[in-house]
Amino acid sequence: xxxxxxxxxxxxxxxxxxxxxxxxxxxxxxxxxxxxxxxxxxxxxxxxxxxxxxxxxxxxxxxxxxxxxxxxxxxxxxxxxxxxxxxxxxxxxxxxxxxxxxxxxxxxxxxxxxxxxxxxxxxxxxxxxxxxxxxxxxxxxxxxxxxxx
Amino acid sequence: xxxxxxxxxxxxxxxxxxxxxxxxxxxxxxxxxxxxxxxxxxxxxxxxxxxxxxxxxxxxxxxxxxxxxxxxxxxxxxxxxxxxxxxxxxxxxxxxxxxxxxxxxxxxxxxxxxxxxxxxxxxxxxxxxxxxxxxxxxxxxxxxxxxxx
Numbered sequence: 001x002x003x004x005x006x007x008x009x010x011x012x013x014x015x016x017x018x019x020x021x022x023x024x025x026x027x028x029x030x031x032x033x034x035x036x037x038x039x040x041x042x043x044x045x046x047x048x049x050x051x052x053x054x055x056x057x058x059x060x061x062x063x064x065x066x067x068x069x070x071x072x073x074x075x076x077x078x079x080x081x082x083x084x085x086x087x088x089x090x091x092x093x094x095x096x097x098x099x100x101x102x103x104x105x106x107x108x109x110x111x112x113x114x115x116x117x118x119x120x121x122x123x124x125x126x127x128x129x130x131x132x133x134x135x136x137x138x139x140x141x142x143x144x145x146x147x148x149x
Numbered sequence: 150x151x152x153x154x155x156x157x158x159x160x161x162x163x164x165x166x167x168x169x170x171x172x173x174x175x176x177x178x179x180x181x182x183x184x185x186x187x188x189x190x191x192x193x194x195x196x197x198x199x200x201x202x203x204x205x206x207x208x209x210x211x212x213x214x215x216x217x218x219x220x221x222x223x224x225x226x227x228x229x230x231x232x233x234x235x236x237x238x239x240x241x242x243x244x245x246x247x248x249x250x251x252x253x254x255x256x257x258x259x260x261x262x263x264x265x266x267x268x269x270x271x272x273x274x275x276x277x278x279x280x281x282x283x284x285x286x287x288x289x290x291x292x293x294x295x296x297x298x
Binding site for chain 1: 190192194196197198199200202227229231233234235236238240242265267269271283285286287288289290291
């Protein structure tokens with residue numbers, strides 16, 4: 001594969017990841033992530049969460065998150081991919097739309113909430129193709145940059 | 150270098166990064182990060198911040214953060230390093246102690262605040278050695294649920 005073909009494939013695989021989350025499709029989610037000898041080193045940081053390690057634990061967390069997500073949609077911007085020999089790193093901004101959780105409102109499902117996140121997704125080159133190996137997502141709490149720290 | 154030597158060097162370089170931050174030493178901070186043809190792709194996500202791109206912008210943010218940090222100390226736990234041909238990925242838990250910002254209290258500097266973060270630090274292998282290239286830090290907001298099992 002050329003670097004450009006790798007890059008295209010990685011952008012596509014990254015989109016597969018978000019599509020699996022949006023669809024609540026755990027099988028599709030599992031297919032995106034690395035398995036085999038790298039299963040134990042699979043790592044995921046959900047926004048605001050502590051680090052999770054190991055494919056089994058990470059997949060359990062996705063099952064739980066999906067079960068608790070009514071609606072979520074991602075629009076990705078500022079996508080940057082860098083391809084190495086055996087690793088690739090993709091960083092992007094996640095513009096997120098979710099169903100607002102307002103249960104005492106009863107019945108009206110038309111409320112949505114917007115949020116912004118940043119993700120660093122690290123992929124590994126495998127005999128079967130690229131696979132997601134480390135994901136770190138975080139919430140953008142302040143977008144003004146000088147009022148933190 | 151053997152994988153073990155790489156691993157040791159990366160753990161050390163990662164410690165240099167935190168030591169530079171703790172000391173408020175911008176020169177030491179600059180020495181840790183990649184430069185040259187990769188300067189434009191240097192990427193940093195400070196906890197809760199949007200993504201910053203480019204070595205100059207990232208270094209400006211460090212100068213600002215250091216100028217606004219009275220005291221900070223990191224104890225790293227759960228450090229995992231994976232070494233590739235040209236990339237290396239280190240993930241760790243940051244146990245953070247800072248001076249609590251309580252200015253209307255006037256005079257009493259003895260207050261500290263604890264916090265917990267997670268970091269994914271990606272390094273690149275360069276002719277001059279390993280250098281930090283992408284850093285993603287995030288706050289651990291909830292340590293409850295079923296994440297630590």
